[in-house]
Amino acid sequence: MPELPEVESVVRSLRDGKPSLIGLRIRSLDLVWPGVVSQSPPGFDLARLAGYCCSSIARLGKYLFFSLDCAGEETYVLVVHLRMTGRLFLVPDSAAIERHTRMALFLEHGLALRFDDPRKFGRIWLTVDPASITDGMGPDALNVAEDEFIARLEGGRRQLKPLLLDQSFVAGIGNIYADESLNRAGLHPLMNSGDLLPDERQRLHAAIRSVLNEAVAAGGANIDGVFKAGNFVVNVYGREGAPCRVCGTPISKIRVGQRGTHFCGHCQPLR
């Protein structure tokens, strides 16, 4: 389940890995499942990308941005959201299209960029105006400054769990890191943002930053037996009934806003 740290790992691997996507020219495209292309905004034909070259890769929240340049032409941006199960990776261009392959971009030097996604939730956009797609999103959760974070908290009264999942509040936190951040901050997921004390607001900001930074450094999360992107060890997510790694209390699981929500009843008391 790619969230901010897993998406950041994709950026780093495609940008800094060997081989790197940067500088590779697109030869052709295979849109295996056309539904992967979001219809809004409409009107761009992906086949036009032949001859374009990826000049940079960026990320905001869980969105990926590939700048595509071609001499004398307007810059296009290929925007990708992996949603639940999407994967983006380089393969030899001879690699077979697999059951869950939704798109393949064939590149120079015998390579191809593949987008595979079993659940068909992931989406791509082609646009000259990427800001129009991420319009309304909050600041990136990894980079948001404490004063801005606290100013945003002071705006309303909401349960902490749904608030952290709201991409217009801060961008990049999903179900795993929402639970992990609240756990580290020692805050119950049902607490109301409007009731936080000043030091609790600071703790929440610091917890989000440290959890996400550690997860990025670890290359993503490692959820026992379910999913492994990297080596970040979770304390609460998916650990119902297992002992809290801090105090040994069995981890609780409740539903909040239709979402499985995990917390330690001892470390995260409800006020």
Next chain:
DNA sequence: CACTCTACCTGTGCGC
């Protein structure tokens, strides 16, 4: 404004 529900998907794992 805050919230709830539904739709979109399919692989997994459970109970029977």
Next chain:
DNA sequence: TGCGCACAGGTAGAGT
């Protein structure tokens, strides 16, 4: 063994 079903979850959009 096989079947049916709940479940996982990010986001948009509609409804309360």
